[in-house]
Structures are given as C-alpha cells and as structure tokens.
Amino acid sequence: VAALLSASYCADPQPVPILVYHRVLEDPEGPPLTVMSTRLFRAQMAWLAENGYQPVTLRRVYDSWTGEALLPPKPVVLTFDDGYADQVRNAAPVLREYGWPAELGLVSTALYLGDDPPATSLTPEMVQDLLDDGWGLESHSVTHVDLTRLWGEKLRRELVDSRTRLVAVTSCSNVTGVKVPVERWASMAHAHRVPILVDGQCIGAVGVSG
Numbered sequence: 001v002a003a004l005l006s007a008s009y010c011a012d013p014q015p016v017p018i019l020v021y022h023r024v025l026e027d028p029e030g031p032p033l034t035v036m037s038t039r040l041f042r043a044q045m046a047w048l049a050e051n052g053y054q055p056v057t058l059r060r061v062y063d064s065w066t067g068e069a070l071l072p073p074k075p076v077v078l079t080f081d082d083g084y085a086d087q088v089r090n091a092a093p094v095l096r097e098y099g100w101p102a103e104l105g106l107v108s109t110a111l112y113l114g115d116d117p118p119a120t121s122l123t124p125e126m127v128q129d130l131l132d133d134g135w136g137l138e139s140h141s142v143t144h145v146d147l148t149r150l151w152g153e154k155l156r157r158e159l160v161d162s163r164t165r166l167v168a169v170t171s172c173s174n175v176t177g178v179k180v181p182v183e184r185w186a187s188m189a190h191a192h193r194v195p196i197l198v199d200g201q202c203i204g205a206v207g208v209s210g
Contacts (some may be wrong), residue, residue, distance in 0.1 A: 013065040016056070018077045019044075023084055024091040038090045046095050048076060055100040057136040078102040083110035085119065088126045092133065101134035108139065108165040124169040 002176045016169040022034040024041045048055070054072035061077065063069035078095070094101055104127065112121035131137060 010137055014071050014075070015136070016061050016071070016075045018079060021078065021080050021087070021091065024086050027089065031120075038094075041091055042094050044209060045098065045100075049098060051160065055095070055098075055102060056133070057101050058103055059136055079105055081105045083109050083122045083127075085122050085126065088130060092130060096133060100128075101136065103136045103138060104130055105138045111165075111169060113169065 021036065021041070023030065024036050024038055028035045051074070053074045053076045055078050058077055058079075060069050060071065061075070062102045062141045063072045078100070080091065080102060083104065087104070091102075093165060110122055111127070112118065112123050117123050127137070130191065154178050180201075
C-alpha cells in the first residue's frame with residue numbers, strides 16, 4: 001500500500017479514450033448498447049486505423065502516467081466486458097489483423113471449466129489465446145452484482161475471489177485491475193461514471209458498464 005501511495009504521477013497525464021464493447025455477433029439480437037454486429041465492429045476498427053488511433057492496454061496507460069512508458073500520439077483503449085465466446089471468435093480476429101491489443105473485463109463465473117463447453121461459453125483456453133495476443137485481463141467481479149450496493153465481506157468476495165480465480169485458471173499472475181459493474185447503467189448512461197482501477201488506483205472511467 002505504501003508503494004502505491006508514494007507512486008509518482010505525471011503532472012499532466014495524457015487523456016485516453018476508452019471504448020466499451022460487450023457482444024459482437026454475426027447476426028446481432030439484443031439492445032444496441034451492448035450488442036453489435038461483426039460488420040459494424042470491423043468498420044469501427046477500420047475507422048480507428050484510418051484516423052491514426054493506436055489501441056493500448058490499461059497497464060500501458062497506467063505506466064505512462066507514472067513515467068514508466070510512452071503512449072502513441074492517439075491512444076485508445078478497447079475493452080470487452082463480462083466474457084463471451086463471440087468476443088474471441090468475432091472481435092479478436094479483427095484486432096489480430098491490425099496487431100492490436102484490447103482489455104477483457106472478465107466475470108470469473110463466466111468461465112466454463114468443465115469438459116465439452118457449450119458453443120457460447122468462454123473457456124480458460126480462449127482467454128489464454130487473448131493473453132497471447134497481448135490483451136490485458138481485469139476482474140469484473142464474481143457474479144456481476146452492482147458493487148456500489150455491497151459492503152464488507154460480500155464486497156471483499158466479489159473483488160478478491162474474482163482475482164484469485166482468474167489467476168488460478170490463466171497464466172496471468174498480474175490481474176491487478178478491476179472494472180466495477182453497476183446495474184443502474186441504462187438510466188444513467190450519460191451521468192454515471194464507472195471507475196477502472198489498476199493497482200488500487202483509479203486510472204479512468206467509462207460512461208456505462210453492463
């Protein structure tokens with residue numbers, strides 16, 4: 001804790017936009033705020049590339065703000081919430097074409113640990129493929145409950161147990177970030193800011209998180 005409190009931060013850190021995604025489907029069904037077609041996702045990535053944006057991980061943003069790394073002129077963070085197989089099957093191949101990383105905010109109970117996983121389920125092997133592509137991994141709680149309504153042991157379990165589980169089933173021993181789920185996002189999309197924490201420090205926020 002003392003090391004975190006004594007960390008030296010840049011006086012004028014470079015702001016970095018964060019784009020939040022959930023489902024990326026060939027034939028999308030569901031609310032447009034959380035469900036996107038693969039075609040539209042590909043078009044958005046092409047627009048970012050054509051306009052000079054370079055996706056980076058949250059860790060790189062944090063390191064740049066503490067003077068340990070540099071950011072490109074137009075950085076952007078791409079985050080994928082919850083943990084869906086289509087994020088690996090539909091979104092990751094598009095990013096791989098550009099050599100771009102992203103962030104996976106994973107609900108630990110979303111991982112399927114048994115044999116013969118359903119086609120829609122995310123497995124530890126699929127998460128490992130993303131890590132091998134340079135993705136970052138953050139905890140998004142154990143059960144996706146609204147953490148702003150929890151206290152004490154229930155809050156500790158959602159934060160600590162999620163990280164413990166993710167470390168245990170992946171090669172990522174440095175799961176130090178948490179994306180805080182908030183159930184009330186739909187009616188608060190333009191007013192509520194959901195924090196993103198790395199090493200106990202709030203390094204940014206997004207407008208909604210489902």
